[in-house]
Amino acid sequence: MTRLLEIEHINAFYGYAQALFDVSLQVDEGEVVALLGRNGMGKTTTIRTLCRLLPYREGRIQFAGQDMSSLPPHKAANLGLGLVPEGRRCFFNLTVYENLIAAARQGEWDFQRVTQLFPRLLERREQMAATLSGGEQQMLAIGRALMTNPRLLILDEATEGLAPVIRQEIWAALHQLKQQALSILVVDKNLAELLPVAERCVIVEKGATVWEGKPAALDETVKARYLGV
Numbered sequence: 001m002t003r004l005l006e007i008e009h010i011n012a013f014y015g016y017a018q019a020l021f022d023v024s025l026q027v028d029e030g031e032v033v034a035l036l037g038r039n040g041m042g043k044t045t046t047i048r049t050l051c052r053l054l055p056y057r058e059g060r061i062q063f064a065g066q067d068m069s070s071l072p073p074h075k076a077a078n079l080g081l082g083l084v085p086e087g088r089r090c091f092f093n094l095t096v097y098e099n100l101i102a103a104a105r106q107g108e109w110d111f112q113r114v115t116q117l118f119p120r121l122l123e124r125r126e127q128m129a130a131t132l133s134g135g136e137q138q139m140l141a142i143g144r145a146l147m148t149n150p151r152l153l154i155l156d157e158a159t160e161g162l163a164p165v166i167r168q169e170i171w172a173a174l175h176q177l178k179q180q181a182l183s184i185l186v187v188d189k190n191l192a193e194l195l196p197v198a199e200r201c202v203i204v205e206k207g208a209t210v211w212e213g214k215p216a217a218l219d220e221t222v223k224a225r226y227l228g229v
Contacts, residue, residue, distance in 0.1 A: 001028035004183050005050075005152060010059035012049045019045045020056070024209050025202045027152060030181035032174075034188070034198035034215070038228050042207040043187045044086060047156050050185075051083050052076040064151060082150025086157045086187075088137040090144070092130035096121050099129050099140055100147050107149030114143040117173050135166030142173070153177065155186045159193070171197065191218075191227070203227070 005027040012020040023046050027033045037043050048054040050061060052073045061068040064079055077083070091099050100111055100121070115122035118139040124132060129140060138158060145153060155174075159167040171193045177184060178197055188194045195201070195215040203211040203226045211222060 001031065003027075004029045004031075004064060005185070006060070006062045007046070007050065008060045008062075010046070010049060010056050010061065012045060012054055012056040014045075014054070019054075019207055020049060021207045022059075022209065023049075023204060023207065024059075025212070027183055027185055030183055032178050032184045032186065032197055032199050034186055034194050034201045035204065036187075036191075036201055036227060037204040038226070042204045044156055045207070046204060047083070047154055047185075047187070050076075051081055051154070077148065080149075080151030082145035082148050082153045084138075084141050084145045084153070084155045084158055086160070088134060088141050090129040090132075090137050090140050092128070095126050095128055096124045096132070096140055097126065099144055103144060104147040105149050109146040109149050111147070114146055117146070117176060118143055118169075133166075135162045135169075138162060138166070138170065139173075142170070150182075152183045152185060155184065155188070157187055157189070159188055159190060167193070191223070 003026060007023060007025050010020050010023045011018065020042055035043050035046065045054065049056050052068060052071055066079060068076055091102060100114060120136055121139055121143055124136060129137060132140065142158065159170050174197050198215050201213060201215055201218055202209060205226055211226060
């Protein structure tokens with residue numbers, strides 16, 4: 001496989017407080033990688049650093065063959081990072097359709113293809129995002145990221161707080177994206193649904209990478225030690 005993303009020995013800070021201590025992870029073309037860890041252990045901070053929303057002082061981030069160290073967030077996104085942030089951040093004063101086309105870039109993912117993946121969005125096309133359910137807003141956030149035609153789709157807690165039926169729709173969509181060989185980095189607490197999608201897992205604890213391996217190798221001892229399950 002061709003290496004798409006390589007994060008090597010990253011140290012990052014919020015002001016004077018160090019948040020990441022030597023984090024490393026890789027994502028290959030067409031691979032789904034699960035980023036795991038207990039709450040507050042550095043998963044979202046790793047994603048923020050990758051997307052250039054948080055500066056790092058040491059280490060290296062290379063994406064699609066380019067060094068990311070000096071890039072501002074918008075240029076990192078232009079390289080092909082599609083972020084679905086924690087908290088379903090839609091443009092509430094825009095319609096579903098307007099949300100989807102707001103950041104659209106030319107490519108395979110267009111309005112028709114996104115609404116085939118999430119038919120509810122077609123039904124709600126002219127509805128204001130503020131009036132959608134939480135699950136529909138999450139579908140919209142994922143669809144909006146796909147409309148940028150990313151090389152790497154990044155999902156931070158995409159199913160948190162959603163009704164079970166909506167969670168199943170989102171996991172079914174992720175299985176489809178995996179079959180289409182889209183590279184995905186995903187954070188989620190629901191291991192029962194996450195591990196069948198993931199091809200490799202990376203665990204962070206206290207801002208450091210502490211374990212990496214195939215989902216089948218994530219035994220009860222590892223789960224108890226690092227994930228609290």
